[in-house]
Amino acid sequence: MKQEWEGHAGELMLDAGGTDRSRAAYRLSTLGREHLEAAESLQHTVVQGLQDQTQLSPFSPDELERVITGRGRTVGVFVDGRLMAFRAVDFPGNDPDNLALDLGFAEPLARQAAHFEMSVVHPDCRGNGLQQLMGHAVLELIRARRDVRFILATVSPSNVPSLKDKFALGMHIAALKPKYGGLWRYILLRKLEQRLGTPGQESCIRRGEEETGIVLEDTDRLTACAVPATASDELLALSSSYARQQELLAAGFIGTRLQVTAAGHLIAYRKRDFV
Numbered sequence: 113m114k115q116e117w118e119g120h121a122g123e124l125m126l127d128a129g130g131t132d133r134s135r136a137a138y139r140l141s142t143l144g145r146e147h148l149e150a151a152e153s154l155q156h157t158v159v160q161g162l163q164d165q166t167q168l169s170p171f172s173p174d175e176l177e178r179v180i181t182g183r184g185r186t187v188g189v190f191v192d193g194r195l196m197a198f199r200a201v202d203f204p205g206n207d208p209d210n211l212a213l214d215l216g217f218a219e220p221l222a223r224q225a226a227h228f229e230m231s232v233v234h235p236d237c238r239g240n241g242l243q244q245l246m247g248h249a250v251l252e253l254i255r256a257r258r259d260v261r262f263i264l265a266t267v268s269p270s271n272v273p274s275l276k277d278k279f280a281l282g283m284h285i286a287a288l289k290p291k292y293g294g295l296w297r298y299i300l301l302r303k304l305e306q307r308l309g310t311p312g313q314e315s316c317i318r319r320g321e322e323e324t325g326i327v328l329e330d331t332d333r334l335t336a337c338a339v340p341a342t343a344s345d346e347l348l349a350l351s352s353s354y355a356r357q358q359e360l361l362a363a364g365f366i367g368t369r370l371q372v373t374a375a376g377h378l379i380a381y382r383k384r385d386f387v
């Protein structure tokens with residue numbers, strides 16, 4: 113199905129080197145096999161420019177092919193026909209790397225997951241909010257699929273733009289653990305409420321699940337994770353203090369907001385509401 117944003121065009125500020133910034137027209141579109149080489153080259157440029165190499169786990173050639181031409185989808189931003197940014201989504205199905213399994217979801221529910229995968233923006237195009245722009249496009253791709261009920265993503269605790277992006281897309285921190293061979297990562301979750309329809313339909317579906325016993329435990333967990341608590345419950349933790357955050361998560365808190373302060377990056381945790 114063709115998305116409304118497909119072919120969407122606009123203007124951005126391009127870094128022309130030094131302090132020079134110039135306006136340039138961009139176009140948004142999904143990537144296909146013909147863009148594989150450009151995507152690999154863009155990823156290479158971005159990885160080379162990273163100050164902290166542990167912030168990003170780049171796609172292997174196979175993974176890139178999977179999100180562009182296989183089970184995933186990838187959205188790209190073009191300036192003058194040149195790929196300057198891309199953002200991918202994967203539908204992991206019963207893959208053992210499905211992040212829902214890290215949150216303890218059972219197989220049948222885990223299969224309804226989508227993963228927000230990597231986003232990269234060429235250094236010359238940063239500062240235009242392209243990650244967010246592509247995020248909304250990717251969200252539409254996910255919503256178009258009837259079989260997806262929630263979205264998951266991993267983010268390095270030190271990756272501020274990426275954390276801001278995930279919170280802005282309605283996600284919250286559900287876990288913090290070493291991934292990808294020992295790199296610390298938040299696992300973020302967003303439930304797609306519209307899958308369940310109106311509150312009336314939702315409680316009806318939940319009652320049905322309770323009656324049949326199907327994925328009851330996971331549904332409770334999913335719902336609990338998705339519901340924000342009252343503001344007074346908020347506790348702050350430094351994003352660099354892994355043990356403290358793991359304690360909070362184990363005690364039923366979820367991370368909902370980033371606060372950048374002189375003392376460091378703070379994550380606001382709120383108690384999950386059990387409904």
Ligand SMILES: CC(C)(COP(=O)(O)OP(=O)(O)OC[C@H]1O[C@@H](n2cnc3c(N)ncnc32)[C@H](O)[C@@H]1OP(=O)(O)O)[C@@H](O)C(=O)NCCC(=O)NCCS
Nearest residue numbers: 230231232233237238239240241242243244272273274276
């Ligand atoms: C992460 C990335 C995709 C964001 O690019 P972008 O869309 O151009 O992001 P922007 O520069 O518009 O910044 C988005 C937000 O992050 C903030 N930000 C950007 N860099 C920051 C930094 N180093 N420290 C603190 N905040 C920062 C911006 O102020 C902006 O905040 P706002 O929305 O509150 O105004 C890009 O930096 C990138 O390609 N990084 C390398 C690859 C990567 O880390 N990808 C994410 C992991 S998948």
